[in-house]
Amino acid sequence: MQIFKEMGVPGPEPNFLFGNLLEFRKTPLFKKYQEWREMYGETFGYFEGPTPVIVTSDVNFLQEVFIKQFNKFHARKLWPVQVDPDKDEDVHLFFARGRRWKRLRNVVNPAFSAAKIKRMSPTVNDSINHLLDVIKETASSTADKSVEVLDLFRRLTLDTILRCEAGIDQNSIKDPSDPFLRHCKNVIDDTAKNPWLYLLGFMFPNLHCIWIRIYKFLHYFKFNPVFWLEDRMRDIVVMRRNDNGNKRIDLMQQMLDAQFSVNSFQELDKSTEKAQPVVRSMTNEEIVSHALLFLLAGYETTSTTLAYLFYEMSQNPQVQERLRHEVMTVLPRGYHSIEYDALNKLTYLDYVIWETLRKYPLASTVTARQCMEECVVGDLCVPAGMLVHANLWDVQYDPRHWGEDPQSFNPLRFMPERRRHRHPAAWMPFGGGPRSCAGLRFALLQLKMVVAKVLRDFEFDPPNKQIGVALTLKQGATILPENGVLLSARRRDSAMSDAGVRRGSMLSGLELIDWMNKRRESVKEEEQGEADDVDSDLEHWTKGGRAQRRKSSLSSVSEVLGQTTGLEQSKRYSMSRRGSALNSEEDEMDTSNLRRSSLSLCMSLLQADSLSKAANILRRVSVSGDVTPPIEEDCTETDVIVNNMSGKASDSNRKYMKQTTFNSSLPSCPVPVNEDEWEDKSCYMPEEILGSHPGLKSSLCRRRGSALPQLESMREASDIDEFFHRYSESLITEMTNLDDDQMLSFKKGGKRHARLYQRRGSG
Numbered sequence: 001m002q003i004f005k006e007m008g009v010p011g012p013e014p015n016f017l018f019g020n021l022l023e024f025r026k027t028p029l030f031k032k033y034q035e036w037r038e039m040y041g042e043t044f045g046y047f048e049g050p051t052p053v054i055v056t057s058d059v060n061f062l063q064e065v066f067i068k069q070f071n072k073f074h075a076r077k078l079w080p081v082q083v084d085p086d087k088d089e090d091v092h093l094f095f096a097r098g099r100r101w102k103r104l105r106n107v108v109n110p111a112f113s114a115a116k117i118k119r120m121s122p123t124v125n126d127s128i129n130h131l132l133d134v135i136k137e138t139a140s141s142t143a144d145k146s147v148e149v150l151d152l153f154r155r156l157t158l159d160t161i162l163r164c165e166a167g168i169d170q171n172s173i174k175d176p177s178d179p180f181l182r183h184c185k186n187v188i189d190d191t192a193k194n195p196w197l198y199l200l201g202f203m204f205p206n207l208h209c210i211w212i213r214i215y216k217f218l219h220y221f222k223f224n225p226v227f228w229l230e231d232r233m234r235d236i237v238v239m240r241r242n243d244n245g246n247k248r249i250d251l252m253q254q255m256l257d258a259q260f261s262v263n264s265f266q267e268l269d270k271s272t273e274k275a276q277p278v279v280r281s282m283t284n285e286e287i288v289s290h291a292l293l294f295l296l297a298g299y300e301t302t303s304t305t306l307a308y309l310f311y312e313m314s315q316n317p318q319v320q321e322r323l324r325h326e327v328m329t330v331l332p333r334g335y336h337s338i339e340y341d342a343l344n345k346l347t348y349l350d351y352v353i354w355e356t357l358r359k360y361p362l363a364s365t366v367t368a369r370q371c372m373e374e375c376v377v378g379d380l381c382v383p384a385g386m387l388v389h390a391n392l393w394d395v396q397y398d399p400r401h402w403g404e405d406p407q408s409f410n411p412l413r414f415m416p417e418r419r420r421h422r423h424p425a426a427w428m429p430f431g432g433g434p435r436s437c438a439g440l441r442f443a444l445l446q447l448k449m450v451v452a453k454v455l456r457d458f459e460f461d462p463p464n465k466q467i468g469v470a471l472t473l474k475q476g477a478t479i480l481p482e483n484g485v486l487l488s489a490r491r492r493d494s495a496m497s498d499a500g501v502r503r504g505s506m507l508s509g510l511e512l513i514d515w516m517n518k519r520r521e522s523v524k525e526e527e528q529g530e531a532d533d534v535d536s537d538l539e540h541w542t543k544g545g546r547a548q549r550r551k552s553s554l555s556s557v558s559e560v561l562g563q564t565t566g567l568e569q570s571k572r573y574s575m576s577r578r579g580s581a582l583n584s585e586e587d588e589m590d591t592s593n594l595r596r597s598s599l600s601l602c603m604s605l606l607q608a609d610s611l612s613k614a615a616n617i618l619r620r621v622s623v624s625g626d627v628t629p630p631i632e633e634d635c636t637e638t639d640v641i642v643n644n645m646s647g648k649a650s651d652s653n654r655k656y657m658k659q660t661t662f663n664s665s666l667p668s669c670p671v672p673v674n675e676d677e678w679e680d681k682s683c684y685m686p687e688e689i690l691g692s693h694p695g696l697k698s699s700l701c702r703r704r705g706s707a708l709p710q711l712e713s714m715r716e717a718s719d720i721d722e723f724f725h726r727y728s729e730s731l732i733t734e735m736t737n738l739d740d741d742q743m744l745s746f747k748k749g750g751k752r753h754a755r756l757y758q759r760r761g762s763g
């Protein structure tokens with residue numbers, strides 16, 4: 001116990017029997033680390049029984065241990081009550097070390113490959129649909145619409161992992177008394193039971209084979225849920241082994257199919273190693289222990305992350321809104337199921353998840369390595385057997401990596417230009433190096449899908465709208481909110497379907513506002529238990545068939561276009577949103593046909609008598625939803641737009657127009673006026689603007705959110721040649737008032753000018 005003194009590493013004074021273990025009786029490990037960090041600096045040492053542990057938040061040190069010198073630090077910390085990592089048969093990836101770990105990791109990695117995860121996405125999607133129902137029911141059953149989300153997410157992640165790993169179709173999300181749920185909860189809480197056994201395990205780690213026997217023996221006196229779960233998994237493995245013909249696509253199948261040479265089976269002695277390799281597969285017991293590992297890892301970690309994420313959303317409404325905007329833009333509500341590939345387009349969602357995991361590195365208790373061979377790390381000589389533990393709660397709040405406000409929730413910290421300059425070990429919620437989390441892809445799939453689907457339908461507030469109430473954290477298997485996370489969940493008006501509302505308004509010929517009111521009334525009725533007449537309403541419009549829909553739509557278009565002056569706000573809105581009703585809902589084709597016909601109607605109206613007036617309306621319609629009043633007070637909004645289009649704008653109005661491309665609500669934002677600067681990649685958007693504008697994803701990304709969905713009109717207009725081909729030059733001249741020179745530069749300008757039209761298209 002003099003070792004740290006010899007190494008010159010500061011730390012608390014240990015007790016000869018317990019080391020410093022007794023200090024954790026009242027304070028959980030991650031908080032104690034914080035206290036010691038204040039007292040002893042970023043690297044300090046303490047004892048867990050006789051085992052020396054170095055705790056550090058020095059990112060270079062961590063990089064050495066987790067990545068660069070992995071061959072000397074390939075083992076995890078031994079847990080007080082665990083199987084023998086080298087000898088026992090039922091060792092899983094988490095406890096294994098050396099070549100055994102390598103073999104198991106080689107089997108498990110392909111099971112979590114992107115292609116395999118993609119195949120699981122419909123299953124995940126399906127489980128989340130149940131979650132949506134339950135949130136709706138739970139919220140409507142209480143006056144303040146409160147929902148305890150941690151519990152719900154645990155039930156969801158349990159259902160998902162059971163289905164994805166072993167094809168077990170439980171429905172704990174709807175049935176809280178489900179036996180799997182009950183037993184998983186008990187296993188997670190298990191560390192709180194038998195504390196004396198764990199203490200003994202810490203004090204005499206070399207006797208772990210005795211402690212594990214006592215642990216198993218105790219089951220005969222008191223039911224242990226771990227063994228119940230193991231038995232269920234064992235039944236399935238045996239059944240699957242006997243049922244060779246029926247291959248599934250779950251994680252268990254990957255393990256059943258795995259093959260490798262026998263000399264990598266265990267840490268064998270040299271003589272056996274040289275023997276001819278024999279092809280073997282994973283043993284049944286290995287598969288059972290892995291199934292249990294995935295079950296518990298998948299159940300606990302992802303659900304706790306989701307709970308933190310939704311808590312932060314409720315505390316930061318502007319982030320919630322911006323995220324919802326991105327989700328609605330990329331995945332309009334009409335898509336009942338979300339495609340795996342579409343999730344990759346949700347950049348801001350990535351930032352939000354990463355920031356959640358920065359603020360809450362909930363699995364920090366396991367990010368430790370044991371030194372297997374004496375080596376030098378930095379200026380310390382680390383002896384074999386010593387543990388190195390990453391102090392993630394310190395690293396991930398360190399102002400040196402995260403700026404002056406590490407306590408605030410700011411997803412934009414993860415923008416590429418800021419991430420680029422950060423040390424790779426400054427963010428390690430999934431651990432680091434070759435032994436980092438094996439289920440990362442699966443976890444991310446679930447996290448993204450849940451957030452995208454839930455945010456489309458619900459808005460979350462803190463209970464009683466009290467912003468700033470911090471969570472109390474406790475340490476269990478992960479670090480989790482002590483009292484769960486209670487939020488108030490409001491079903492969004494458009495939860496029925498945003499695109500559906502628009503389509504409803506379009507097809508019914510009602511104004512959007514009227515349609516929404518009608519819909520709202522029906523939702524109220526629904527909540528009061530009365531018959532829901534909305535679906536029948538919708539059905540009525542759907543049943544009418546294409547001809548009926550086209551007819552009603554055309555009549556509403558002509559009604560709007562017929563009024564060549566003084567469009568009311570709602571009409572303008574309903575008109576301008578129409579484009580985005582596309583690419584959603586099951587009858588996409590019909591809708592797009594319908595829209596195409598409304599476009600051609602517009603064009604024929606334009607070509608007829610009221611050309612200039614109609615052109616003015618079109619201009620207003622397409623841009624009016626996005627702009628705030630212009631800089632020059634004596635100039636109307638339409639004037640600014642029209643003058644800009646015709647090249648007659650004053651400098652300030654020109655500048656204003658450019659600002660609207662970035663951010664409509666901040667007319668005075670310092671955006672470069674000089675057109676050349678647009679292409680200059682070093683010219684970044686100020687962050688406060690990015691933060692407040694949902695459409696922008698990065699300071700380098702200038703494309704508006706609404707330009708994202710691949711609307712047909714965008715594609716049509718993005719090709720300038722096709723644009724000229726479709727609409728005669730004379731018509732464009734009239735619409736835009738371009739003179740010959742301007743027309744020439746317009747043609748030459750190509751896409752940059754065409755962007756105006758693209759934006760009109762996307763409404």
Ligand code: HEM
Binds near residue numbers: 435
């Ligand atoms: C947000 C969710 C999750 C978080 C934050 C998380 C975090 C972690 C961390 C910190 C480690 C230790 C890494 C290290 O020591 O460097 C780990 C390991 C592991 N995790 Fe996860 N995890 C998550 C989800 C999952 C899921 C869903 C699964 C499986 C279905 C899973 C399976 C594993 C496995 C098998 C290991 C051991 C890897 C090895 O030792 O080679 N994790 N995880």
